[in-house]
Amino acid sequence: xxxxxxxxxxxxxxxxxxxxxxxxxxxxxxxxxxxxxxxxxxxxxxxxxxxxxxxxxxxxxxxxxxxxxxxxxxxxxxxxxxxxxxxxxxxxxxxxxxxxxxxxxxxxxxxxxxxxxxxxxxxxxxxxxxxxxxxxxxxxxxxxxxxxxxxxxxxxxxxxxxxxxxxxxxxxxxxxxxxxxxxxxxxxxxxxxxxxxxxxxxxxxxxxxxxxxxxxxxxxxxxxxxxxxxx
Amino acid sequence: xxxxxxxxxxxxxxxxxxxxxxxxxxxxxxxxxxxxxxxxxxxxxxxxxxxxxxxxxxxxxxxxxxxxxxxxxxxxxxxxxxxxxxxxxxxxxxxxxxxxxxxxxxxxxxxxxxxxxxxxxx
Numbered sequence: 001x002x003x004x005x006x007x008x009x010x011x012x013x014x015x016x017x018x019x020x021x022x023x024x025x026x027x028x029x030x031x032x033x034x035x036x037x038x039x040x041x042x043x044x045x046x047x048x049x050x051x052x053x054x055x056x057x058x059x060x061x062x063x064x065x066x067x068x069x070x071x072x073x074x075x076x077x078x079x080x081x082x083x084x085x086x087x088x089x090x091x092x093x094x095x096x097x098x099x100x101x102x103x104x105x106x107x108x109x110x111x112x113x114x115x116x117x118x119x120x121x122x123x124x125x126x127x128x129x130x131x132x133x134x135x136x137x138x139x140x141x142x143x144x145x146x147x148x149x150x151x152x153x154x155x156x157x158x159x160x161x162x163x164x165x166x167x168x169x170x171x172x173x174x175x176x177x178x179x180x181x182x183x184x185x186x187x188x189x190x191x192x193x194x195x196x197x198x199x200x201x202x203x204x205x206x207x208x209x210x211x212x213x214x215x216x217x218x219x220x221x222x223x224x225x226x227x228x229x230x231x
Numbered sequence: 232x233x234x235x236x237x238x239x240x241x242x243x244x245x246x247x248x249x250x251x252x253x254x255x256x257x258x259x260x261x262x263x264x265x266x267x268x269x270x271x272x273x274x275x276x277x278x279x280x281x282x283x284x285x286x287x288x289x290x291x292x293x294x295x296x297x298x299x300x301x302x303x304x305x306x307x308x309x310x311x312x313x314x315x316x317x318x319x320x321x322x323x324x325x326x327x328x329x330x331x332x333x334x335x336x337x338x339x340x341x342x343x344x345x346x347x348x349x350x351x352x353x
Contacts, residue, residue: 009268044274045266095271 001025001035002082005046009095016093020082032079033060033072048097055210058145061088062097068147068208088150090159103159104146104166111163111171111189116182132178139173139218141211142166148205148215154198161194165205165215168196172218175225187226196222236292241309245296252292253329256285290324297331298322313350 001023008016023039033053040046048071049059055073063086064074071085091099117126149155149164163171171190174180190196196219205215235248259281266274300314301307323332338345 010270011268040274044264044277045268047266047271047273049273095268098271 001076003035003039004082004084005097006086006093007046007096008093009045018084025076030075031072032064032074032076032083035076035083036060036071036085046097047095056143058143061145061147061150061210063087063089068151070145070147070210073210088146090150090156091146099150101146104149104164105144107149107159107163107167108144108170110195111167111174112182112186113170113174115174115177115180116185117179118181126179128178135176135178136173138213139169139176142169142173142213143211145210147208147210148213151204151208153202153204154200158194158198162198163190163195165199165219168199168222169213169215169218172222175222183225184229187222187229190222191226196226232288232292236288236295238306240295240305240307242296242299242307245292248292249296252285252288256289259285286326289326289329293329294322294324294331315348315350319348 003021003023004018005021006016007013007019021039021043023035023042025035025038029035029038031053033050036046036048036050040048048062050072051057051059053072055070058070060071061068062071064071065079065084068088085097087093087097087099091101091103094100144166146166148169149166152165154162155164168190171186175183175186180186199216199219201216201220203216206213206217209215232248232252235244235251262278262281264274264278266272295305298305298318299307299310300318301311302313302318319336321334321336323334324330325332336348
C-alpha cells in the first residue's frame with residue numbers, strides 16, 4: 001500500500017517534505033496504525049505517537065487524506081492511495097507526525113475541567129438521578145485527541161483566545177453536571193468576544209470527531225444558557 | 232509469549248518458549264537503531280522498552296516452566312492440580328545467571344488471622 005508522509009526532523013531538515021513509502025501489509029493489518037507500525041519496522045526514523053491502539057487514548061490523531069482522525073480506528077479499506085498523512089493542522093510540529101499540544105491543553109485547562117462544589121461532601125458519593133447522569137452522555141466520552149480543535153478554522157485563527165470545540169464541549173460537560181455548582185463562574189469565564197463566540201457553527205469538529213461527539217451542539221447549549229441568564 | 236506462555240501451558244510449549252526467548256535475548260543484545268535524532272526519538276524509546284520486555288519475558292517463562300503445578304493464573308495441562316507439598320512457595324528470578332530461587336510463604340501475617348491454605352474451587 002502506498003503512503004505519502006509528512007517528514008520533518010528539526011535537527012536535520014531545513015524544511016518539511018513529503019516522503020513516499022510502499023508498505024507490504026500483512027493480511028491481518030486492518031487499521032492505519034497497523035500499517036504505520038509495520039512501516040516503522042522498516043524506517044525507524046518515522047516518529048508518531050500511539051499508545052492504546054483502540055481509539056481510547058487519543059494519541060495517534062493525525063491528518064489522514066486531508067481529514068483529521070485517529071490512525072488506530074481508521075480502516076485501511078476506506079483510504080484511497082497514496083494515503084497522505086500529515087500532522088494535525090494548526091499546531092506547531094515537533095517532528096514528523098507529532099505536534100506540540102500545549103496550546104490545545106492550555107485552552108482545555110482554562111475552562112476548569114473538574115467538578116467545582118464547595119458544599120461539604122456527603123458520607124458516600126454525590127449522587128445523581130439516572131436522568132441527571134444522562135445529561136452527560138455525548139460529553140464525557142471526549143478523549144482529548146484534538147482532531148476537532150485542529151480542524152476548526154476559528155481555532156487556527158485564534159488558538160490563544162478561542163477555547164476551541166474540545167474545550168467548549170468539556171465546559172458544557174461541567175455546566176450540565178448536576179453536581180457542579182460553578183455554572184455562573186463558568187459562563188462568566190466564557191463571556192467575551194473570543195472564548196466562546198468565535199464559534200461560527202462551521203461544524204468541522206462534528207465532521208471529524210472519531211468518537212462521534214457533537215461539540216457544536218454543546219456550544220449552542222452554552223450560548224442558550226448564557227442568553228437565558230441575561231434576560 | 233502469547234503462543235508459548237499463554238493461558239494454557241504445558242511442558243512442551245514452555246520448554247520451546249524458554250529456548251526462543253533466550254535466543255531473542257541474545258539477538259536483542261545486538262539491537263541497533265537508525266534514528267539518531269534527539270528530537271522525539273521513538274525508536275530509542277522502543278529499543279529501551281525491548282530490553283525491559285526481554286527481562287520480564289525471561290522472568291515469566293523461566294519461572295512458569297519450572298513450576299510443575301497449576302495455581303491461579305498458571306494453568307498447566309500436564310500438571311492440572313495444585314501441589315501445596317512442593318510448590319507452596321514464591322518464585323524469585325535473578326537476571327544474573329538466569330537462575331531461580333524460592334522463598335517460603337509467610338504463614339503468620341502481622342495484622343490479620345492466618346487461614347490455612349487450600350485449593351480454590353468455585
